[in-house]
Amino acid sequence: MLYRKKVAALYLLGFFVDLVNMFIANVAYPDIAHAFNASIATLAWVGNAYILGLTVVIPLSAWLARRCGSRNIFMLSLAVFMLATLGAGASGTIPTLIAWRFIQGLGGGLLIPLGQTMAYRMYRPEERASLSSLIMLVGLLAPALSPALGGLIVDALSWRWIFFLNVPLAAFTLVLAWRWLRPEQVGTVHTPLDLSGLASGALAIALALLGLTMLGEHDRQAVGAVVLAAGLLVFAWHVRGALRSAHPILNLRLARDPLLRVSMLVYLLVPGVFMGVSLVAMFYLQTVMGMSASHTGLLMLPWSLGAFLAISLTGKSFNRVGPKPLFLLGALLHGAGIALLAGVSPPLRWPLLTAAYALMGFGGSLTSSAAQSTAFLQTADDQLGEASALWNIGRQISFCLGVALLSVLLNLLLGLDGITDPGDPAMSVRATHVFHLCFAIAAASAVLPILLCMRIGNADILRRLRMQPHPKTQP
Structure with missing residues (x-):
């Protein structure tokens, strides 16, 4: 096997581990809530x-890779992740579980940016759409199998x-x-x-999530x-410091690239929203x-089928049609x-649920794979490490905000309706109405990425893709 394919395979496995930990826990939330009365x-x-x-740890990826070598940090990250995973499974209280999950994130957080940087450096820009599609296509195994298995x-x-x-994975x-x-030969200039x-940066994110x-x-x-206002103020201070620093922990100047910036925002407004919708x-x-x-875990199978078709479509058509049509x-x-979920009510209708998840899988994966293929089109090779860190922290924040915002919305709607226990049969009709309203609001948010993508210069992107040089192939 070519070395670059081995690196891409390791990136894929790291991506798989990351996705498994996001999707497999969703189906267990009601049982965890019951076990800890949360x-x-x-x-x-x-x-x-x-x-x-x-x-917290993703911004350190480029600095650690330069100082200690990508191979060493990648392996250390996996070891910490394994230890924390055992701790999470053995947790006896909800605070202990939350603490181990945080450490688990610290361990697994470097897998994606390090693997992505190592892999992308070995592929030409016009080859990265196919690489992105292949990685995301194989990565579909996680959202397809983990909820059903979970x-x-x-x-x-x-x-x-x-x-x-x-742990075995x-x-x-x-x-x-x-x-x-x-x-790798570690650099001598640090x-x-x-x-x-x-x-x-860590304080800003923590305060914002706590406030929400x-x-x-x-x-x-x-x-x-x-608390939320304090988090926003700390974030503004962080941005000011990052733009003034010669060596910021996260190079926010890269967000001036319109393709990277739009791709990150689209990821927040589509896959990020889906994570919140999935929890609700x-x-x-x-x-x-x-x-x-x-x-409920089986519902990710039609989602994955839709995602499979979407990612295949992106790989075949991205260089021909550009990102804008795929985003829209x-x-x-x-x-x-998401709007179809607002029509799901007793008695249960499997065809409607299946169609809802298939559409979310196709639409969400079409935008996420197009965003992945678009984000680094204008990024220089020597900036890929920093750009990958920025992209991946944006991706994780998208998931975090999606879950936090939809949880807040659901709690507010339940509180306004005076519902203390959605599972109480006496409140079933009112609870159904509240959940439907929550899904409808989430569906309406689709207008935001549509408006955002209208400003993409699709013709310029297609022209740039056709003019890409063809350097020597990596071994």
């Missing part, structure tokens, strides 16, 4: 803590085993990394670590608004509709799929 707002932190850990595990064993079963990836990756930027969580609790909304849907289908965890079609279909 609210929806508290439970959102089981996912948010993992993503927060990712966002549902079966929760029903047959317990929610703890959704964590324990991640991470161990397999660690062995391959040790055998396949070539040792740039200083921007500790202030790292601290302010409090806004969803009717008795803490005033405090939540203050799992609660609705299990607590109100009475579906089992294994049955994807956002429309994704919004239509």
Whole structure:
């Protein structure tokens, strides 16, 4: 096997591990909530803590790779991830579980940017659309299999085993990394670590998520608004410092590239929203509709079929039609799929649910694969490491914000309707109405990426793709 294919395969495995940890936990949330008597707002932190850990460590990826070598950091990241995964599965309280999930994010957060940087450096810009499609296509195994498998595990064993079963996969990836990756010559010139930027960025994200969580609790909304405002102020200070620093922890100047910036925003408004919709849907289908965890997990199969078709379409058509048509079609279909969820009510109609998830899979993956192919079209090779860190932290923040915003919206709507327990049969009709309204609002948000993509210069992108040079092929 060519070396560049080995590196791409390791990137894929890291991507797979990351996706498994995001999707497999969703079907277990109701069981975790029951085990620890946790609210929806508290439970959102089981996912948010993992993503927060990712966002803290991702900015360090380029600095650590230059100082210690990508191979060494990649392997260390896997080892920490494995330890934290065991801790999460053995947790006895919800705070302990949240803490281990944060450490798990710290361990797994470097897998994607390091793997992406190593792989993308070995492919020409016009080859990266096919590489992105191949990686995302194989990565569909995670959202396709992990929820269905996770549902079966929760029903047959317990929610703890959704964590324990991640360990063999991470161990397999660690062995391959040790055998396949070539040792690197670490640079002798080291740039200083921007500790202030790292601290302010992490603090801004943590305060913003905490503030959003409090806004969803009717008795803490005033405090939540203050905490959220504090998070925004810290973020503004972080941006100011990053733009003035010669060696920022996260090179925000790269966001001046309109293609990278638009791709990041589209990822927030489509895949990010889907993560929040997925969490809300799992609660609705299990607590109100009475579906089992294994049955709700199976819904990711039509989602994955739609995603498979979308990613195949992107790989074949991106260089021919450009990103704009793919973005617009994807956002429309994704919004239509969410809107169908607003029509799901007792008695259960499987065809409608299947169509909803298939449309969300096709539309969401069409936009995400097009965004992945578009983001680095204008990025110089020597900036790929920093651009990859910026892209991946934006991707994780998108998931975090999607979950936080939809959780806040659902809690506010439930509170306004006076619903304390959506699973109470006496409140079933009112709870169904609240969930439908939540889905309708999420579907309406599809107009935002559509408006955003209208400014893309598609003709210029197609012209640039056709003019790409053809350097020597990497070994």
